[in-house]
Amino acid sequence: MTNWVADWQDVTGNAVLLPANPRGIVHFLGGAFVAAAPQITYRFLLEFLARQRYVVVATPFVSSSLDHAALAQSALHSFETTLDRLLVTGRLRKRYLPVYSVGHSLGCKLHLLIGSLFSVERAGNISIAYNNYPARRSIPFLEQLSNLTELEFTPTPDQTHDLIAREYQVRRNLLVQFKNDDIDQTSVLHEILQKRFSSMVTLQTLNGTHTTPIAQDVNWQVGEAFSPLDAVGQWVKQSLYRDLNGLMLEILRWLDPTAKVRST
Template identity: 55%
Template sequence: TYRWLLEMLANQGYAVIATPFVNTLDHLAMAKNVLSSFDSCLNLIYAQRILRKKSLPIYGIGHSMGCKLHLLIGSLFSLERAGNILISFNNSAARDAIPLVEQISPVIKVEFTPSPKITNRLIQKRYQIRRNLLIKFKDDDIDQTLRLSDLLRLRFPDLVTVKRLNGNHLTPLGQDINWPVGKVYTPIDAIGQWLKQEVYRDLNQLKREILLWLNPLAQIS
């Protein structure tokens, strides 16, 4: 899950609204449902006065398929966003994204709605979120961030930031490991702490880049 990443943002003072979704072939319907869930939750938060200031900036953050949903939302619906954080964008065709899809349906062509080609066209012509952080991991064979950056820079040449970080497509899903240390610090404890540091080096770099983009003057630990 994205628990570590979202809790990290919350610990820095950001209010986090997570909107889970069920994968289907109809990505447009998924985008509508995500936006509806977000708006309903935000309205409830305001109604219960959990947040009282309604002028707070709103940022979207998505990983892989989540990027496509944010891009569709920003292209097809009227809304205000201070920016979007798009991690490991993937806009593959169904035959590439779903194992054995061609064997399951060899006669009828199976494709997402909208298709990758139409999605790119929508982004190029209608995407309205001006400020964007795009993150690409070096060991990610299915990432399509560079193609996305070309499309966004046609619309907002000075407001698109691309970061290439160490890691792979699953890096944002990393979880914090609580390694309990006994009363006596042993060599095994030292190895455990070293492994934890190595495993979460990429995840901490991701955290740092996100927080600095959100607030360039922030003090990041």
């Protein structure tokens, strides 16, 4: 069997992977400052999902706007436009595939807003390292600019949590937090969703940091003589991939507990 090769396509502005005989669709939104090119920053994670036969639609965005509700609406419109184009052109032949939302950090918040503000059908939502801090903590240097300290996201963090508690419609949720992540707010989200959907919410705490989802395969070239620096490089590579691999397997188990991992 030949090795699987990722064929990234740009479809109406989204980065798309189309596996043969797909069994589901993943709409992916990344974190602040790394979401502009998700096919690069989240390449390993997204290509893993495509190898498991999930269509990947990764919506790029620049998180310069304070209006997160508008960002969520734009991301939803972009996803739906791409999905329509795939169906109209015949590149996606199965019309009724389950759609899963997957977000990292700010991407979690945007998917939660989509599920609260708009009428969407989702088979489930995966929130990885959820973050909903105020603007003064989320935007570098904002606290040093005294004339801008009153700026805040729309909706505000408190308004976002109130909205989720009242309006969020996606019943099945996987929440992932990492052991070494000091900006994670998954516990707060878990409490809100537990009150709303109880047994439909799964919380997993994994090894890793806030940046684990963007870990890549470090191509460390060992010199002619194996040096202490080579040993450090190999250790870093193994540690990064081990944590990312744990995340990928947990996502796959939640999507389909009976699935076997496909490597090609």
